[in-house]
Amino acid sequence: xxxxxxxxxxxxxxxxxxxxxxxxxxxxxxxxxxxxxxxxxxxxxxxxxxxxxxxxxxxxxxxxxxxxxxxxxxxxxxxxxxxxxxxxxxxxxxxxxxxxxxxxxxxxxxx
Amino acid sequence: xxxxxxxxxxxxxxxxxxxxxxxxxxxxxxxxxxxxxxxxxxxxxxxxxxxxxxxxxxxxxxxxxxxxxxxxxxxxxxxxxxxxxxxxxxxxxxxxxxxxxxxxxxxxxxxxxx
Numbered sequence: 001x002x003x004x005x006x007x008x009x010x011x012x013x014x015x016x017x018x019x020x021x022x023x024x025x026x027x028x029x030x031x032x033x034x035x036x037x038x039x040x041x042x043x044x045x046x047x048x049x050x051x052x053x054x055x056x057x058x059x060x061x062x063x064x065x066x067x068x069x070x071x072x073x074x075x076x077x078x079x080x081x082x083x084x085x086x087x088x089x090x091x092x093x094x095x096x097x098x099x100x101x102x103x104x105x106x107x108x109x110x111x
Numbered sequence: 112x113x114x115x116x117x118x119x120x121x122x123x124x125x126x127x128x129x130x131x132x133x134x135x136x137x138x139x140x141x142x143x144x145x146x147x148x149x150x151x152x153x154x155x156x157x158x159x160x161x162x163x164x165x166x167x168x169x170x171x172x173x174x175x176x177x178x179x180x181x182x183x184x185x186x187x188x189x190x191x192x193x194x195x196x197x198x199x200x201x202x203x204x205x206x207x208x209x210x211x212x213x214x215x216x217x218x219x220x221x222x223x224x225x
Binding site for chain 2: 100
Protein backbone atom coordinates (compact mmCIF):
# COMPACT_ATOMS: atom_id res chain seq x y z
CA UNK A 1 0.00 0.00 0.00
CA UNK A 2 1.11 3.54 -0.62
CA UNK A 3 -0.03 4.79 2.78
CA UNK A 4 2.35 7.36 4.15
CA UNK A 5 3.82 7.46 7.60
CA UNK A 6 3.82 10.76 9.42
CA UNK A 7 6.35 11.49 12.09
CA UNK A 8 5.93 12.42 14.86
CA UNK A 9 2.43 11.20 15.70
CA UNK A 10 2.07 14.02 18.22
CA UNK A 11 3.90 17.31 18.72
CA UNK A 12 3.48 19.83 21.53
CA UNK A 13 5.20 23.22 21.32
CA UNK A 14 4.98 26.78 22.62
CA UNK A 15 3.63 29.67 20.60
CA UNK A 16 6.36 31.26 18.50
CA UNK A 17 8.33 28.03 18.05
CA UNK A 18 8.66 26.22 14.74
CA UNK A 19 6.93 22.90 14.08
CA UNK A 20 8.27 20.30 11.68
CA UNK A 21 6.33 17.25 10.52
CA UNK A 22 7.62 14.53 8.24
CA UNK A 23 5.93 12.17 5.81
CA UNK A 24 7.48 9.10 4.22
CA UNK A 25 6.03 6.99 1.43
CA UNK A 26 6.84 3.79 -0.43
CA UNK A 27 6.44 4.13 -4.20
CA UNK A 28 6.73 6.84 -6.84
CA UNK A 29 4.30 9.72 -6.71
CA UNK A 30 2.82 12.33 -9.03
CA UNK A 31 2.42 14.81 -6.23
CA UNK A 32 2.13 15.07 -2.48
CA UNK A 33 -0.34 17.27 -0.66
CA UNK A 34 -0.55 18.51 2.91
CA UNK A 35 -3.85 19.09 4.69
CA UNK A 36 -4.91 20.47 8.07
CA UNK A 37 -7.89 19.21 10.06
CA UNK A 38 -9.33 21.05 13.03
CA UNK A 39 -11.29 19.00 15.53
CA UNK A 40 -14.74 18.08 14.23
CA UNK A 41 -14.15 19.66 10.81
CA UNK A 42 -13.19 18.56 7.33
CA UNK A 43 -9.68 18.73 5.92
CA UNK A 44 -8.33 21.96 4.50
CA UNK A 45 -5.76 21.91 1.70
CA UNK A 46 -2.46 23.63 2.52
CA UNK A 47 0.13 22.95 -0.18
CA UNK A 48 0.54 20.68 -3.22
CA UNK A 49 4.08 19.82 -4.30
CA UNK A 50 4.73 17.98 -7.55
CA UNK A 51 7.30 15.23 -7.97
CA UNK A 52 9.60 17.52 -9.97
CA UNK A 53 9.57 20.24 -7.30
CA UNK A 54 11.82 20.36 -4.25
CA UNK A 55 10.38 23.16 -2.14
CA UNK A 56 7.25 25.31 -1.92
CA UNK A 57 6.22 28.13 0.38
CA UNK A 58 2.89 29.54 1.44
CA UNK A 59 2.92 32.20 4.14
CA UNK A 60 4.41 30.60 7.27
CA UNK A 61 4.38 27.14 5.66
CA UNK A 62 7.33 25.53 3.91
CA UNK A 63 7.13 22.11 2.28
CA UNK A 64 10.09 20.14 0.97
CA UNK A 65 10.11 16.97 -1.09
CA UNK A 66 13.01 14.53 -1.43
CA UNK A 67 12.02 11.89 -3.98
CA UNK A 68 15.32 10.01 -3.52
CA UNK A 69 14.44 9.44 0.14
CA UNK A 70 10.69 9.21 -0.56
CA UNK A 71 9.95 11.79 2.10
CA UNK A 72 8.43 15.22 2.58
CA UNK A 73 8.42 17.67 5.43
CA UNK A 74 6.07 20.46 6.48
CA UNK A 75 7.54 23.34 8.47
CA UNK A 76 5.29 25.84 10.25
CA UNK A 77 7.29 28.86 11.37
CA UNK A 78 6.39 31.13 14.30
CA UNK A 79 3.52 28.89 15.33
CA UNK A 80 0.30 30.24 16.81
CA UNK A 81 -2.31 28.68 19.07
CA UNK A 82 -4.64 28.67 16.04
CA UNK A 83 -2.27 26.22 14.30
CA UNK A 84 -3.40 23.53 16.76
CA UNK A 85 -4.81 20.79 14.52
CA UNK A 86 -3.99 17.46 12.91
CA UNK A 87 -1.84 17.56 9.79
CA UNK A 88 -1.99 14.92 7.07
CA UNK A 89 0.04 14.18 3.98
CA UNK A 90 -1.67 12.65 0.96
CA UNK A 91 0.16 10.84 -1.81
CA UNK A 92 -1.04 10.61 -5.38
CA UNK A 93 0.70 7.60 -6.91
CA UNK A 94 2.16 7.71 -10.37
CA UNK A 95 0.00 4.98 -11.83
CA UNK A 96 -3.21 4.79 -9.86
CA UNK A 97 -4.23 8.44 -9.28
CA UNK A 98 -5.82 7.29 -6.04
CA UNK A 99 -5.18 9.64 -3.11
CA UNK A 100 -3.80 7.92 -0.01
CA UNK A 101 -3.57 9.68 3.34
CA UNK A 102 -1.21 9.04 6.20
CA UNK A 103 -2.27 8.71 9.84
CA UNK A 104 -1.46 12.32 10.63
CA UNK A 105 0.48 14.39 13.14
CA UNK A 106 -1.44 15.96 16.01
CA UNK A 107 0.02 19.41 16.73
CA UNK A 108 -0.74 21.32 19.92
CA UNK A 109 0.53 24.89 20.21
CA UNK A 110 0.40 26.27 23.75
CA UNK A 111 -0.26 30.03 24.09
CA UNK B 112 -17.60 30.09 -3.71
CA UNK B 113 -19.82 27.79 -1.64
CA UNK B 114 -18.00 24.85 -0.08
CA UNK B 115 -18.80 21.14 -0.11
CA UNK B 116 -22.09 20.54 1.67
CA UNK B 117 -22.83 17.34 3.56
CA UNK B 118 -25.82 16.16 5.53
CA UNK B 119 -26.65 15.05 8.09
CA UNK B 120 -23.86 16.18 10.44
CA UNK B 121 -24.58 13.46 12.95
CA UNK B 122 -26.40 10.15 12.77
CA UNK B 123 -26.98 7.49 15.40
CA UNK B 124 -28.42 4.13 14.38
CA UNK B 125 -28.51 0.59 15.65
CA UNK B 126 -26.52 -2.17 13.99
CA UNK B 127 -28.23 -3.83 11.04
CA UNK B 128 -30.15 -0.63 10.24
CA UNK B 129 -29.53 1.33 7.05
CA UNK B 130 -28.29 4.91 6.66
CA UNK B 131 -27.65 7.33 3.82
CA UNK B 132 -25.38 10.36 3.51
CA UNK B 133 -25.69 13.16 1.01
CA UNK B 134 -23.01 15.34 -0.56
CA UNK B 135 -23.21 18.40 -2.80
CA UNK B 136 -19.77 19.25 -4.22
CA UNK B 137 -18.44 22.61 -5.31
CA UNK B 138 -20.11 23.72 -8.52
CA UNK B 139 -18.10 22.69 -11.56
CA UNK B 140 -15.95 20.13 -9.78
CA UNK B 141 -15.81 16.97 -11.87
CA UNK B 142 -14.22 14.67 -9.28
CA UNK B 143 -15.99 13.59 -6.09
CA UNK B 144 -14.59 11.43 -3.31
CA UNK B 145 -16.08 9.62 -0.33
CA UNK B 146 -13.76 8.86 2.58
CA UNK B 147 -14.14 6.97 5.83
CA UNK B 148 -12.17 8.40 8.76
CA UNK B 149 -11.95 6.31 11.90
CA UNK B 150 -10.99 8.16 15.08
CA UNK B 151 -7.26 8.76 15.24
CA UNK B 152 -6.60 7.75 11.63
CA UNK B 153 -6.31 9.43 8.28
CA UNK B 154 -9.14 9.37 5.74
CA UNK B 155 -9.47 6.16 3.73
CA UNK B 156 -10.83 6.49 0.21
CA UNK B 157 -14.03 4.51 -0.34
CA UNK B 158 -15.00 5.61 -3.84
CA UNK B 159 -13.93 8.19 -6.41
CA UNK B 160 -16.20 9.52 -9.17
CA UNK B 161 -15.23 11.42 -12.29
CA UNK B 162 -18.47 13.13 -13.35
CA UNK B 163 -20.97 10.28 -12.92
CA UNK B 164 -18.54 7.42 -13.59
CA UNK B 165 -16.65 5.42 -10.97
CA UNK B 166 -12.85 5.83 -11.12
CA UNK B 167 -12.06 3.60 -8.16
CA UNK B 168 -14.11 1.71 -5.60
CA UNK B 169 -11.56 -0.93 -4.63
CA UNK B 170 -11.85 -0.15 -0.90
CA UNK B 171 -15.64 0.05 -0.81
CA UNK B 172 -17.20 -2.91 1.07
CA UNK B 173 -19.64 -3.62 -1.70
CA UNK B 174 -21.66 -6.18 0.25
CA UNK B 175 -23.00 -3.35 2.44
CA UNK B 176 -21.91 -0.01 0.98
CA UNK B 177 -23.19 1.60 -2.19
CA UNK B 178 -22.74 5.03 -3.74
CA UNK B 179 -24.07 6.88 -6.71
CA UNK B 180 -23.56 10.21 -8.40
CA UNK B 181 -26.49 10.74 -10.69
CA UNK B 182 -26.15 13.54 -13.25
CA UNK B 183 -22.54 14.04 -12.16
CA UNK B 184 -23.37 16.49 -9.37
CA UNK B 185 -24.79 15.38 -5.98
CA UNK B 186 -23.85 12.05 -4.50
CA UNK B 187 -25.26 9.68 -1.90
CA UNK B 188 -23.46 7.00 0.11
CA UNK B 189 -25.53 4.24 1.67
CA UNK B 190 -24.75 1.58 4.25
CA UNK B 191 -27.10 -1.39 4.53
CA UNK B 192 -26.92 -3.14 6.93
CA UNK B 193 -24.64 -1.22 9.29
CA UNK B 194 -22.07 -2.94 11.50
CA UNK B 195 -20.45 -1.68 14.69
CA UNK B 196 -17.13 -1.19 12.86
CA UNK B 197 -18.79 1.33 10.51
CA UNK B 198 -18.74 3.92 13.29
CA UNK B 199 -16.66 6.71 11.78
CA UNK B 200 -16.80 10.12 10.13
CA UNK B 201 -17.75 9.98 6.45
CA UNK B 202 -16.15 12.79 4.50
CA UNK B 203 -17.03 13.97 1.04
CA UNK B 204 -14.54 15.95 -1.04
CA UNK B 205 -14.40 17.35 -4.55
CA UNK B 206 -11.72 18.61 -6.88
CA UNK B 207 -11.86 20.45 -10.17
CA UNK B 208 -10.36 17.70 -12.30
CA UNK B 209 -8.84 14.68 -10.63
CA UNK B 210 -6.61 14.07 -7.58
CA UNK B 211 -3.65 16.02 -9.00
CA UNK B 212 -5.46 19.13 -7.83
CA UNK B 213 -6.42 20.23 -4.30
CA UNK B 214 -9.39 18.52 -2.73
CA UNK B 215 -12.06 20.53 -0.93
CA UNK B 216 -13.70 18.73 1.96
CA UNK B 217 -17.06 18.98 3.66
CA UNK B 218 -17.27 18.77 7.45
CA UNK B 219 -18.45 15.17 7.30
CA UNK B 220 -21.14 13.04 8.86
CA UNK B 221 -20.29 11.49 12.22
CA UNK B 222 -21.93 8.05 12.33
CA UNK B 223 -22.38 6.16 15.58
CA UNK B 224 -23.60 2.56 15.56
CA UNK B 225 -25.18 1.25 18.77
